[in-house]
Amino acid sequence: MAEIASDQDIFIIEDGAYHLLSQNAQPAVASFAPDHTIYIASMSKTLAPGLRMAYLSVPQAYRKPVSKALYNLNISVSPLMAVLAARVIVSGQLDQFIKSHQHNARQRNKLVNRYLRDYTCHGDETGIFRWLELPGTISGSAFETLAMEKGVRVYGAERFTVGNNLPSRAVRMSVCAPETLTELEQALLILKNLLDQL
Structure with a gap:
């Protein structure tokens, strides 16, 4: 580039x-x-x-x-x-903050990998977002609605699509948005249950 x-x-x-x-x-x-x-x-x-x-x-x-x-x-x-x-x-404290954020993100991404191991989740181990590919024919926006009905906020790929491109059948998850690891685990379990039913 x-x-x-x-x-x-x-x-x-x-x-x-x-x-x-x-x-x-x-x-x-x-x-x-x-x-x-x-x-x-x-x-x-x-x-x-x-x-x-x-x-x-x-x-x-x-x-x-x-x-x-x-x-x-x-x-x-x-x-x-x-x-x-x-x-x-x-x-020099910025480096300490970054290391702390990376440690937190690693912990959270380990939970994502554990709960959603049967599904394709793109993202880095220190990333704060993960992209979850959806099985079957469900769209990202439809899955977003299903998840929201269960109290979990994810964003369908349609929100990020530019121009006339067809959006991927995926959703973006913010793994660092939940305040605690327990809250994240509960959300991941809900998502897993929804995915298993598709």
Whole structure:
């Protein structure tokens, strides 16, 4: 991608919101084509959900237009949030937070693997989302409705499909949304029971 972007003089917008949480994070595309990539990193995904801010790495050629666009959208960050984020980064505590998030995600993904071992679940062991392929002919949106009737929130692939592409028969599960491991286990058991009935 970096080579094509450089050859064709196009730019890439790279979403690195979850990049730091990955166990085996690959180098960002921006590291190979820094003059053709806008890289976005999120503190709310990496550090804490309440820290609603992101960082942009923008090539010099795009800095002025991106800055104007953000200004025109009236996007600003609370100075207190900016100071908190900077202190966590400078103090070295960010690495500790990331390791803690990875440990939590590993525990949760082990539960997913245990309860849904008979089904195909795509995702990384430190990922906070998993994609569950659905058996039979049920659509993602139909399964989303069934799960919601049982009190479990999943999102059908239709919500993420762009253009005229046919959506996969799958649902996205947020494994880190439940507050406790027990709550996650209960939700996984409900999903397993629904899947077994299809």
